[in-house]
Amino acid sequence: MATDWKQRAQAKRDSVNALIPKEHLLEKIPSVEEQRDVTGKYIQQFLTDREIEITETTADDIVKRTVRGIWSAVEVTKAFCHRAAIAHQLVNCLHEIFFDAAIQDAQKLDDYFAEHKTPIGPLHGLPVSLKDQFHVKGVETTMGYVGWIGTFQGKTGTGKEKFVESEMVRELRDLGAVLYCKTSVPHSLMSGETANAIIGYTTNPKNRNLSCGGSSGGEGALIGLKGSPVGFGTDIGGSIRIPAAFCGLYGIRPSTGRMPYEGMANSMDGQNSILSVVGPLATSVASLRLLMKSLLSQEPWLHDPLVHEIPWRYEQQRKILELTGAIGDASKVGKLAFGLLEHDGVVAPTPPIRRALEIVKKSMVDLGHEVIEWKPPSHQRIVDVGFKTWAFDGGEDIHGALGLSGEPPIPQIALYGDKAIEQFKASEIAAVNVTIRELRKEYMEYWNSTKELTGTGRPVDAVICPAAPFPAARPEKYHYYGYTTFVNLLDYTAVVVPVTTVDKEVDKLDESFEPASKIDKACYESYDPAVYDGAHVSLQLVGRRLEEEKMLAIAEYISSTSRELNSAAV
């Protein structure tokens, strides 16, 4: 068994790659030196003009055409299958390919439209990619574990293998979406990079020196290459926001209880102190809204016991639209108020991130909005407590999954050591839960207190902050997760917004920088203008709990306020 896992991984890899249509195979994959950036013109060379037109349309614009029968579901699906196949060859972003089933599903949608002259739902004919935690009929779920190949979540003989579908998959199908591939993850999901023994390492399509992010890294890389218009990831410590940020996408980490996680594979399932949540990544904010709004129209609270009965609230969006003058009369126009977190007190952001903060700050100030310094309760404390929850079981779940095949853990999950250690006991977990509640209360009251500082009569509407200290992590150099994990501990809503790209001539090293700690030093030293040149630089907008509609409206507004911001996404 000690070496057997390599062969099993290879066999799985081969079987997936064998599903790429022969005519879509590339003759040669360029080295990073030859071709750092494989997005845009590079990938376009393998596609027809029509395929480019379709795949470079955002999800919200695609459905405007598919629900009216202007574009057929089959044509749209085939275009994305082709581009996804190319993307996978360039950056290793797929775990599962089921193009044939997708095209059959798309044909059924076209038949339905031909017969009824009406779409099956608001996502009629829209291809949607899924992180490899979703169960899809006829398709395996490995979550990157060699030991899960040929099983249902590591178990054999359950009768569920390739048979069950996750709740959200059912809802997406009912809405008319077309499912066609599942995307890569780091095994265990507990990493901001994406690597496993089956597909190797998923690189960042915009700059292949860098990671595409994780754990929903395959989503980031695939959508970054426009091999998918929109896809779903999950986030327990940043796993939606990190790949969105690294790949120049919009991505939302909803609060717990908003989107249905029911029936998905997971790590450490049942740890309920900090829950993983599911949410979309896409090339426009409108696409994120389309997906969330459509799913909520399915009343997921009737099928997922963890979802709250909170329908899509246009009211939250309307207030932002009125304040920013997009709708309503002049009497309703007002200021937005932002908190700006330039440094979380633990690790300093690298130069390109600092520049991005300045860009957004300036854009808001220039338009008359209020930007105040965000001086929250200690993020160090928050981050420390968060990490405890992920270590409750001492690594039993993860080492159990690795042990099924004998494969070693990837170096990116060093947190779990090389074997399981002693677990937390009930009273220790309870104490952590009490601390989490206390930290949430403290942060909440700090947020409330900003009402006195904004001049708007309201506390700040959103906090502008980094999603990571760097634009993207370099392989095995993801030293600090605090900029995303604090959001998970607080269960806040957070949206990633692309801001700019690294310019090695502008984003130079800050020679005067004095690190405050070893980790601060390591993060800073991982930044190298030459290596990072061209990479996406994104930020995070953090709202309070269950403010999804409001935060998407703010993200959309910010992205519309300058040509640079507007064109920062892929």
Place this chain on the structure above:
Amino acid sequence: MATDWKQRAQAKRDSVNALIPKEHLLEKIPSVEEQRDVTGKYIQQFLTDREIEITETTADDIVKRTVRGIWSAVEVTKAFCHRAAIAHQLVNCLHEIFFDAAIQDAQKLDDYFAEHKTPIGPLHGLPVSLKDQFHVKGVETTMGYVGWIGTFQGKTGTGKEKFVESEMVRELRDLGAVLYCKTSVPHSLMSGETANAIIGYTTNPKNRNLSCGGSSGGEGALIGLKGSPVGFGTDIGGSIRIPAAFCGLYGIRPSTGRMPYEGMANSMDGQNSILSVVGPLATSVASLRLLMKSLLSQEPWLHDPLVHEIPWRYEQQRKILELTGAIGDASKVGKLAFGLLEHDGVVAPTPPIRRALEIVKKSMVDLGHEVIEWKPPSHQRIVDVGFKTWAFDGGEDIHGALGLSGEPPIPQIALYGDKAIEQFKASEIAAVNVTIRELRKEYMEYWNSTKELTGTGRPVDAVICPAAPFPAARPEKYHYYGYTTFVNLLDYTAVVVPVTTVDKEVDKLDESFEPASKIDKACYESYDPAVYDGAHVSLQLVGRRLEEEKMLAIAEYISSTSRELNSAAV
């Protein structure tokens, strides 16, 4: 220390009783044989006609007068203080008395009204009683533990003793409520009877052979005697519904995340697999609605991290009002659909409970509503898993609290043995959490499936079921909690509705009964028509998660459908 606890308990008891105004002391407390029922005419003899008028007005009707300045806050407060003082002497229902502070607060409200000609809020001048888990400035919280006397939740030197207030206390004050007493609980809160070393045993005012219920037992007894118009209890396994049912009150167990628990004392705080929730008990459904609606107007989600941003939804209520013809036009009138759970498959209800089920069923069928048999997934499994969560810490928290004084556990919490045992570890807790989620999913889909059976086009609107196998427990005979605990595990909304009273001539023993188990036998044998004669008989209406508005509307409707139902509450 081994006997010291008795003296400390006695001293505390004496110090509380010393706060009863001398003129309100009773000369003699009758024995049960002399006076089984101390409600109604019995307690009225100690009050003036005006006091009776005030204290026998429901909370919703009181505020109609106080917010208009028709009744003064001081007069209302004094009347309830007097009646509460009598009630306490009759049934031992108070832990803390702060009448003087209450009258001062009421005076401030009257002054405010005199000056501004407007009330301070929708609860202006309304006395509200609180279970002894709420922290109130200037007042102790013992939760029935001798070891907590003179401490803050068992700890000394925190600076919080008699200083902090729970979040809901702050909100109640802001709404204009007057706080005047805290009510008795069983130490540990983990019992459906109310007993502790400080106040002894709280009896049922309607039939002092019986328990008032627990753990919010003091609330049940006090409101049952109309010593309070409305009060707050908490519920992790039935602790609001049990005293409501036993004392002939309406009570609601909201789903988690609806009402603010922030800053309250609790047992096993941080156990977050099945959370305790807080909710009101009162003598009318309208009173429950008034309190919940008023609290939600305070946006508790901005001050309690566990509360969801779900404002009061009139829409849910409106649909029930339309279906039942209370509002809207004839085209909107329709049928309600109920599931009837006559037996949970574990323990048979005793004869009076069976009769109550028949009364409500007949009432609904006579009015044309649909009543189908409720055949849910195994309640035995649900109940078994629920109990595990309460044993996660092996009794460490409870025995720790008892150990502070050396007092022994009351026999009603035998679940926790006489000392702490081995705790659950993280992976075991996670496995329980997964099972809970699976059970919720299974029950949810069963509920969905009833859409095919009701003929209304909807699944059942509510399940009618017992709240306990018996009308009230006899001391130390509470053998089965499954009828309430299944609701906690499923996190459903449940409202208790009084239905009738025991008539020993009608509710005779069923000689043909054959118990299915030892526990079934024990519950059945605890019922004795002679002992129970006159006791309240109530039922439970169970709705889905977060359906508080809907369930209150249904409860109000059912209670209005016959004179018997309408007059069943105290």
